[in-house]
Amino acid sequence: MKRLFCDSSVAFYCTGCIGYRWAVKVLNELAVRAFHADVDSFFFMEVVNQYAWSGDFEGIRSHWRLLRRIFPTPVTVTVEDFDQAASMSRLYPEAAPRVLMRAAVMRRCGADGITATFSSGMEGVPELKRINLMSELKT
Amino acid sequence: MIVDSTIPIIATQQIGEAWSTVILAEIAKDRLGGATDSLMLMEILNAYWAQDAAFEGQRLYQYFRRTLKDEIKTVSVEDFDRACELAAGAPRAQPRELLHAAVALRCGDPRIFGIDGPSYDEISQVARVALPALLKELKLKGDYIEERES
Numbered sequence: 001m002k003r004l005f006c007d008s009s010v011a012f013y014c015t016g017c018i019g020y021r022w023a024v025k026v027l028n029e030l031a032v033r034a035f036h037a038d039v040d041s042f043f044f045m046e047v048v049n050q051y052a053w054s055g056d057f058e059g060i061r062s063h064w065r066l067l068r069r070i071f072p073t074p075v076t077v078t079v080e081d082f083d084q085a086a087s088m089s090r091l092y093p094e095a096a097p098r099v100l101m102r103a104a105v106m107r108r109c110g111a112d113g114i115t116a117t118f119s120s121g122m123e124g125v126p127e128l129k130r131i132n133l134m135s136e137l138k139t
Numbered sequence: 140m141i142v143d144s145t146i147p148i149i150a151t152q153q154i155g156e157a158w159s160t161v162i163l164a165e166i167a168k169d170r171l172g173g174a175t176d177s178l179m180l181m182e183i184l185n186a187y188w189a190q191d192a193a194f195e196g197q198r199l200y201q202y203f204r205r206t207l208k209d210e211i212k213t214v215s216v217e218d219f220d221r222a223c224e225l226a227a228g229a230p231r232a233q234p235r236e237l238l239h240a241a242v243a244l245r246c247g248d249p250r251i252f253g254i255d256g257p258s259y260d261e262i263s264q265v266a267r268v269a270l271p272a273l274l275k276e277l278k279l280k281g282d283y284i285e286e287r288e289s
Contacts, residue, residue, distance in 0.1 A: 041216045042181065048234045064223040079211050082180040086200045089184065093193045097184035 004131055005106050006039045007099065007116035008046035011067065027070045040075045040105045044068065046098060081105050088125070095121035103127040140173040140268065141212075141243040142166065143253030144182035144235065162252075162273065163206045173252065174210040176218075176242040178235060179203070218242050229261035240265045 011027065048064055084104035085097060092100065099122040106114060106127065113131035114122070122128040146162065166173035180200065187196025204211070221241035222234065229237065240262045243251050249265040252273055259267040 041214060041219055044219050045178070045234060045238060052234050064219075064226075068220065068223075074216050076213060076215055077177060078213050079177050079180065082177055082184075083204065086180075086184060086197055086204075089188070089193055089197055097181060097188050100184075101181065 002113075003109070003111045005102060005109075005111045005114045006043065006071075007102060007114055007118075007122075008039075008043045009116045009118035009120070011043070011047045027067070039071045040077050040102065042077050042098070042101065043071070043074060075105055075109055077101060077105055078108075081108065088127075092121065092125050095125050099125065099128060140248050140250040140252055141239055141246065142173055142175040142179070143239050143251055144175075144179040145254040146175075146179075146252065163203065166207065166210060174212055174246065175207060176212040176239065177214050178238055178242075180211065182235070212242055212246065214238060214242060215245075218245060221245070225262055225264065228263060229258065232258040232261050237262065 006027075044064060044067060047067060051063065081101060081104040084107070085100035088100045088103060089095070089097065099116075099120050102114060103122075103125055105111075113129040115131050116122065119130070122130065142163070166175075180203075183200050183203065184193075184196055187193055187199065218238060218241040221244065222237035225237045225240055226232065226234075232240075236259055239251055239253075240249075240259070243249050243265055250268050251259055251265050252268045252270075253259065254270060259265060
């Protein structure tokens with residue numbers, strides 16, 4: 001079974017561009033497909049931060065709970081994962097810390113790839129094999 | 140006591156790296172019984188990367204990581220859930236503040252040391268410790284306090 005990681009940008013994009021209801025459909029679909037979809041614990045932090053910046057504090061509470069139901073077993077990010085991310089940031093200065101942290105978690109978990117809508121510099125990071133979300137959902 | 144990410148990020152700019160170094164060294168020596176959580180690591184990297192100063196961010200990261208060693212708590216998924224529960228009673232608190240608060244409560248000491256973050260006051264379960272009070276507790280009466288008192 002393919003093990004796929006979701007970047008938090010999937011949730012930002014979905015809720016921002018295709019609307020909240022569609023976002024829920026997409027993420028639900030992703031979570032129940034034949035491949036194993038995972039997120040890490042900081043996924044939730046990054047998503048709710050988006051709501052906080054836009055002043056949508058109701059969104060924090062409702063979406064947090066919803067995303068937790070969709071992804072009930074997120075992977076905990078360890079301090080060592082952050083150390084890996086800090087080391088990688090020397091090699092890949094263009095990549096956002098969040099994607100480097102995710103690369104470290106994926107390496108530890110043996111994930112096959114990541115799906116993201118905002119790459120944030122992940123193109124240059126060989127550990128992050130990008131998987132197209134729509135292609136996965138069509139198969 | 141949990142040290143908020145504002146200490147490495149803002150304190151180093153407002154009160155100088157030397158002071159924040161003293162505080163963190165006191166934590167490392169167990170005089171303060173303090174710790175921080177892994178959100179701080181993420182915020183150091185993010186803050187400097189966003190300002191095109193990734194190199195400086197890496198330097199600071201390594202410095203704080205060496206200083207705090209084992210006093211950095213991993214943020215668990217349950218901490219995120221607790222933060223969400225805390226949000227119900229503190230609608231204007233930032234997610235990062237809620238998360239630091241959740242870790243502090245898990246660790247059994249509801250005090251949080253941070254430079255800014257008045258919205259901590261909204262979270263009734265925790266208490267924010269201001270820098271002058273902390274330095275007094277440590278008997279580190281120095282330039283910073285004298286400037287504020289004058």
